[in-house]
Amino acid sequence: MVLNKKSSNFAPDFKETDFKMNITKENVDALNAVVKVDIVADDYKEKVTKILNDYRKTANIPGFRKGNVPMGMVKKQYGKSVMIDEVNKLLQESLNKFLVEEKLDILGNPLPKVNENFSWDSEQFSFEFELGLAPEFDVDLKSKKVKQYNIVATDELIEKEVENIQSRYGNVITQEVAEEHSNVTGTFVNEEKEINKKATFLVNDLKGKKNEKKLIGTKVGDVVELETKKLFADDHKLEQILGVSHDEAHDLDVKVTFTVEEINVTEKAELDQELFEKLFADGSVKTVTDLKDKIKEDAEKQFQQQADQQLLNSVTETLVENTKFDLPKEFLQKWLQTAGEKQLTAEEAVAEYEKSEKGLRYQLIEGKIMKDNDIKLDYAELTDYAKGFIRIQMAQFGNANPEEKELDEIAGRILSNQDEARRLQEQLMSQKLVTFFKGNMKFDTKEVSYEDFIKEVYNVDKK
Structure with missing residues (x-):
């Protein structure tokens, strides 16, 4: 369950309208509230009348010239459906605006409460919505040390890679x-x-x-x-x-x-200048020692990515375990029943909540850390990050120095794809968070070989 606070279904995309209806909020407790929206005829009558007048001008009804259809007939045929549409639009716009103006930090979407006595035959309406409120809490980043690994390339690994290179080019x-x-x-x-x-x-x-x-x-x-x-x-x-x-x-x-x-x-290929030039056309490797140093450098860069992912996983577990707060559990379970494409039973929603509760807790913790420490990224950063990936891929196909204009065009096409943009954004934000955690948390650092790292973290023996 990925839970967006102030969900997109109630995003603040309202128009500036002078809402007259009465909106009130009653707190049930620290995590639950009910918002009541009262709408009277004066709130929607003018808009409904305008729409019906437009219908009257264009309606084609047998026995009447266009524009001369009696208003009573237009109201009888279209009045109720137009009124319902306008009330629903007004309701969502006013609720959106209220949530933003009141700066309510909600989880999920507002859930409409069922009113058994509701009738569209009235001229005034009352709607009630249940809200799940985000909890207030503090995050202690230094209360517990987190296991951190420094993965080094061993002499054995380097020698094995040298042999692999000799075999590949032999x-x-x-x-x-x-x-x-x-x-x-x-x-x-x-x-x-x-x-x-x-x-x-x-x-x-x-x-x-x-x-x-x-x-x-x-x-x-x-x-x-x-x-x-x-x-x-x-x-x-x-x-x-x-x-x-x-x-x-x-x-x-x-x-x-x-x-x-x-x-x-x-x-096996000889470890000579001819092989070094095949491997590194820029001339950066001239001796066997240079080759081994390069192998060590490249290997440890790759190991660092895995170590950082493990670090992020450990930080996540630590923060979720040590940051205590309550959630509007019953509300979220109820919301989950209708949040997806398929409606869930009450039992299925409970199971889904239990499965995803830890992820939700970390999502809230991460959001607070980002807000409190002004961690964010802008489009320019995302573009530069995408261009970095593109440079690497183009270099693999022999284009080591692409023009900046070409990089900008490719990056623009990639970021126009919402899924790709979201994936890159998540990767870049993870990098930013890892950098932040490294500078603000306590770590128990352990230096290990790659084989021992895999064995210890994933319980897989690579030897």
Whole structure:
């Protein structure tokens, strides 16, 4: 549940009108109120008369010339529906204006109260709306330390990336016979499980010497039988190689035939100036040390993004846990029944509220932090942020220095898409909040490798 305070259905887009009707608010408690709007004939009669006069000028009714239809007939045919339309317009405009002028911080939309005795046959009307009021609270940013990770690129990770680069830019040499470090391409088949999948893998990716021995020494056209259970050290590799589902990969225990179709080995590229220039045309890397420094810098930039996301998640949990306030629970559950495209039952609304309450609480906390600390962004900032993404993408396609006019045009097209603009806005605001939190909260900082970060935060062992 994303709950916009002062919801768009009651946005302050009213026209400047001299409303005469009487509007009053009665507080039920600190989180609930009722607004009563009284409308009398003088509030809408003039507008209704004008519209009916316009109808009279254009109405085509058999037996009467255009413009000469008796007003009584026009009133009888159109009067009630026009009056209802004008009262409803007046009601929403006046309610919008009242909420803004009174600076009421509401949650959800005003909910109309049912009046069993209501009748459109009257000339004066009373409407009542229930309001859910946003709670008042303070946010203590320094009461509890938050876990923060500083992810470093280890020597092991850097060496592995150097080897990957050498393999990617190396020469592929066809082999007659498969060896331990050979790349083998072939087709796995098991009729019972409907497996028929072509795949490429390193012989030493197989788990256990028994499986390796079955492939070492094979030639193109040879067929070997393998067991899927513990075939690879990582079950996710089996999922990719055999094209089975994630759940199947973990428990798959069948025999498959593998027909060898290609055998080759990659001769690693030399770490020389030719390779450095292929990787970094700007000449920023001239030695192996430079390359390793660059790998470390780029890796830790990417790690920082993940560390910042984890930090934001931890801050969210901490603030929600330590910022106490009540919500108009019953009102919000009632509002949820009609807020979406599909109407919910009372039970479904309760379940939806419980599922989304934590998100709503953080939304209110975040809004207060932004308001109290004047954290906001304007269109120029959003445009610059979008242009940054565009520059990165264009550089990947060889255009490292696009013209500013071109960037402005592309950014304008992207931001004209509401979904894309909202996505970029959320990303930029998250960055601003992370920067704010780093400067205003207490942290328990821990330096870890990327593998240990993944294991500790997501309980996944990448080693």
